[in-house]
Amino acid sequence: MVSKSKALPKGVSAADFDKVVREIRAIVGDEHVLVDEDKLAPYRKIMMPVPDEQHELSASVMPDGVEQIQRIMKVANKYRVPVYPISTGKNLGYGSAAPVQRGQIVMDLRRMNRIIEVDPELCTALVEPGVTYQQLYDYLQEHKLPLWFSCPAPSAIAGPVGNMVDRGVGYTPYGEHFMFSCGMEVVLADGQVLRTGMGAMENSNTWQVFKWGYGPTLDGMFTQSNYGVVTKMGMWLMPAPPDFRPFCIQYPNEADITKIVEALRPLRIAMVIPNAVVIAHTLWEAPCTPVKRADYYTGPGAIPDEAVKKIQADHSIGAWNVYAGLYGTKETNDANWKIIEAVAAGTGGKIITQEASKGSQALQYRFDLMKGKPNLGEFGLYNWRGGGGSIWFAPVSQAKGAETLKQMQMAKTILAKYGFDYVGEFIVGWRDMHHVIDLLYDRSKPEEMEKAYACYDELLHTFAKEGYGMYRANTAFAEKVAATYGPVKRDVEKRLKKALDPNNIIAPGRCGISL
Amino acid sequence: MRTRAWAGCLGVLALVTAAGSAGAGQWRDGAELYQKVCGHCHEANVGPVLKGRSLPPEYIQRVVRMGNRAMPAFRPTEIDDATLADVARRISTGAVLARE
Ligand SMILES: Cc1cc2nc3c(=O)[nH]c(=O)nc-3n(C[C@H](O)[C@H](O)[C@H](O)COP(=O)(O)OP(=O)(O)OC[C@H]3O[C@@H](n4cnc5c(N)ncnc54)[C@H](O)[C@@H]3O)c2cc1C
Ligand code: HEC
Numbered sequence: 001m002v003s004k005s006k007a008l009p010k011g012v013s014a015a016d017f018d019k020v021v022r023e024i025r026a027i028v029g030d031e032h033v034l035v036d037e038d039k040l041a042p043y044r045k046i047m048m049p050v051p052d053e054q055h056e057l058s059a060s061v062m063p064d065g066v067e068q069i070q071r072i073m074k075v076a077n078k079y080r081v082p083v084y085p086i087s088t089g090k091n092l093g094y095g096s097a098a099p100v101q102r103g104q105i106v107m108d109l110r111r112m113n114r115i116i117e118v119d120p121e122l123c124t125a126l127v128e129p130g131v132t133y134q135q136l137y138d139y140l141q142e143h144k145l146p147l148w149f150s151c152p153a154p155s156a157i158a159g160p161v162g163n164m165v166d167r168g169v170g171y172t173p174y175g176e177h178f179m180f181s182c183g184m185e186v187v188l189a190d191g192q193v194l195r196t197g198m199g200a201m202e203n204s205n206t207w208q209v210f211k212w213g214y215g216p217t218l219d220g221m222f223t224q225s226n227y228g229v230v231t232k233m234g235m236w237l238m239p240a241p242p243d244f245r246p247f248c249i250q251y252p253n254e255a256d257i258t259k260i261v262e263a264l265r266p267l268r269i270a271m272v273i274p275n276a277v278v279i280a281h282t283l284w285e286a287p288c289t290p291v292k293r294a295d296y297y298t299g300p301g302a303i304p305d306e307a308v309k310k311i312q313a314d315h316s317i318g319a320w321n322v323y324a325g326l327y328g329t330k331e332t333n334d335a336n337w338k339i340i341e342a343v344a345a346g347t348g349g350k351i352i353t354q355e356a357s358k359g360s361q362a363l364q365y366r367f368d369l370m371k372g373k374p375n376l377g378e379f380g381l382y383n384w385r386g387g388g389g390s391i392w393f394a395p396v397s398q399a400k401g402a403e404t405l406k407q408m409q410m411a412k413t414i415l416a417k418y419g420f421d422y423v424g425e426f427i428v429g430w431r432d433m434h435h436v437i438d439l440l441y442d443r444s445k446p447e448e449m450e451k452a453y454a455c456y457d458e459l460l461h462t463f464a465k466e467g468y469g470m471y472r473a474n475t476a477f478a479e480k481v482a483a484t485y486g487p488v489k490r491d492v493e494k495r496l497k498k499a500l501d502p503n504n505i506i507a508p509g510r511c512g513i514s515l
Numbered sequence: 516m517r518t519r520a521w522a523g524c525l526g527v528l529a530l531v532t533a534a535g536s537a538g539a540g541q542w543r544d545g546a547e548l549y550q551k552v553c554g555h556c557h558e559a560n561v562g563p564v565l566k567g568r569s570l571p572p573e574y575i576q577r578v579v580r581m582g583n584r585a586m587p588a589f590r591p592t593e594i595d596d597a598t599l600a601d602v603a604r605r606i607s608t609g610a611v612l613a614r615e
Contacts, residue, residue, distance in 0.1 A: 034591075039591075041580050041581045041588065042580050042581070042582065042588035042589055042590040042591075043588075043590060044588075045581065045582035045587070045588040060590075062591075062592050088593075089590060089592075089593075090587070092587060096587075096588075097588075097590060108590060108592050110590065110592035110593055111592050113541065130592070134551055134552075135541075138551075156551065156552065156555045157552060157555075157587070157593070290560050290561075361559070361560060374555075375555055375559075376555035376556050376559070376561060377555075377559060377561070379556055379561045379562075379585070380560065380561050382561075382584075382585035383561070383585060386584065386585065387584055387585075388582075388583070388584035388585045388586075443584070444584065
């Protein structure tokens with residue numbers, strides 16, 4: 001008996017599981033397969049409002065290299081054991097490093113952390129799944145390359161491949177990360193290695209510069225899916241602009257969101273403001289300032305509006321806080337700055353420039369993120385309620401004022417019903433907004449966990465009734481979220497799964513896809 | 516004007532192929548780990564101050580592997596045992612912890 005796994009994969013006997021462990025150890029080396037419960041602890045920590053057991057892994061395998069992954073696929077097929085690939089494994093609030101279903105073997109690709117190539121002329125990079133944004137940042141600094149990337153808030157510990165395959169977002173002009181990826185290498189369930197786009201050609205040198213290739217473009221199939229293990233990804237880097245001018249515009253009232261969006265949309269679509277603008281609510285800014293909730297409210301239920309108003313006044317935080325930047329030369333930015341000033345004046349907003357932002361932690365980490373400088377300032381959010389419970393409720397909205405106000409009010413009402421605060425922001429894509437709400441609760445209290453689960457459920461279904469779908473979702477709700485997108489899409493996804501992974505071995509259940 | 520400013524930024528730079536130069540072993544020592552990971556939270560009002568409290572090294576290592584409420588857990592692929600032991604020792608004894 002080599003293994004004492006508590007959580008065997010569904011339908012796999014202990015004897016077969018032992019054989020699997022023995023065979024994958026022979027591939028990657030003994031020390032790169034973990035089965036003991038205490039060694040697996042870091043994979044088990046989740047923030048979602050469901051019991052840990054639901055997402056308990058059976059083992060972790062940590063390959064280093066494409067060839068090892070190909071061989072692991074063979075073993076997985078032979079015994080029909082499911083493997084759940086992660087890259088940097090910091091999908092906190094969406095499932096962390098735990099598998100979507102109990103018993104899956106996590107395939108941890110963090111050891112594969114090579115920055116394979118950076119081309120400073122074409123401004124591209126090719127990276128492996130284990131590369132973190134911090135590592136890429138340090139690499140560019142060390143080599144004195146004036147190139148920027150876009151990263152999500154947990155940048156110092158997360159990485160471009162994991163973030164991109166879950167279709168995450170960042171805050172520079174390259175903020176829609178999948179859009180700015182270019183070329184992937186994928187190990188399929190049968191062990192074949194597919195390079196997408198131009199990479200399919202033996203001797204092509206255009207893999208990282210032209211996305212589409214010939215025939216259908218397949219890249220999208222390997223995001224928010226379980227059709228392959230992504231082992232390399234190309235990404236576009238942005239030349240550092242000669243002049244970068246980040247700013248914040250604060251607005252005093254919650255209802256101001258309507259005019260903010262109406263005023264900003266034209267600037268964003270026309271690319272006067274080229275980056276992913278954020279419109280953050282007071283209660284997102286407060287914990288990152290940091291403000292303590294207990295200093296303002298200790299009663300039951302959601303924090304009352306009067307307390308929120310007092311926080312705004314005491315700490316110079318807006319009801320809404322718009323973050324954006326100008327990226328250009330001094331001349332172009334001077335010209336565009338006049339437009340920003342006019343828009344702020346016309347809508348009753350107060351501009352805070354980089355100089356004026358000094359000393360505010362909340363402003364500083366945002367300004368850093370808008371130039372792709374890694375930090376972890378946003379984790380201040382978790383000190384708001386305490387107790388380490390968090391799931392992101394993240395519906396897509398049109399970039400129209402009335403729509404955003406409607407979504408905000410719907411969410412706030414439902415959250416309050418369960419006693420939770422509206423901690424939300426809108427991330428402006430180009431014509432869409434990701435309305436991201438952090439449902440914060442105390443995970444050490446079973447009754448709060450139950451309420452958080454019920455609250456997300458009601459949010460999901462109420463929003464779906466109004467035609468609003470999620471941009472991304474946590475693994476506990478994968479099935480329910482997939483169901484809101486209707487039967488035809490799911491049927492096609494299932495047929496693809498059958499064709500590419502007939503033994504259902506890669507992350508079955510991810511995004512609701514399984515056989 | 517505009518063209519010149521942008522071009523000046525990128526200058527003459529050759530293709531950088533990073534074969535072997537980045538990745539692999541990753542942490543030089545616990546001080547580097549502290550600076551690149553822990554410090555982002557523990558020196559920034561996100562996590563509690565750790566230095567100067569003589570926290571037992573075993574406790575520090577345990578928190579890093581298990582996580583604790585708002586503190587995320589870190590896997591051995593992210594932080595190897597030796598570097599973790601080194602950072603725990605440094606935090607516990609107040610040894611040098613680099614900071615930018
Ligand atoms: C405070 C805070 C702020 C956040 N802010 C943001 C933000 O601004 N933007 C944002 O996008 N997210 C944000 N997040 C969510 C999340 O932490 C990031 O998206 C993070 O980048 C995801 O983790 P990762 O990069 O380590 O990916 P991973 O955890 O490695 O991957 C995510 C998922 O993708 C799949 N996957 C990963 N690698 C592969 C592969 N090689 N092949 C096939 N499938 C794979 C797996 O299903 C995996 O679970 C935030 C989280 C926190 C806690
Ligand atoms: C993303 C932010 C973050 C990072 C990165 C982080 N921590 Fe923490 N850490 C926290 C928070 C927040 C807490 C408090 C958790 C709670 O009580 O809810 C904490 C708690 C701790 C504690 C317990 C302190 C006590 O008072 O008992 C230790 C020890 C610790 N961290 C060590 C580390 C070490 C070592 C690292 C680097 C390897 C690290 N942390 C990285 C956020 C972080």
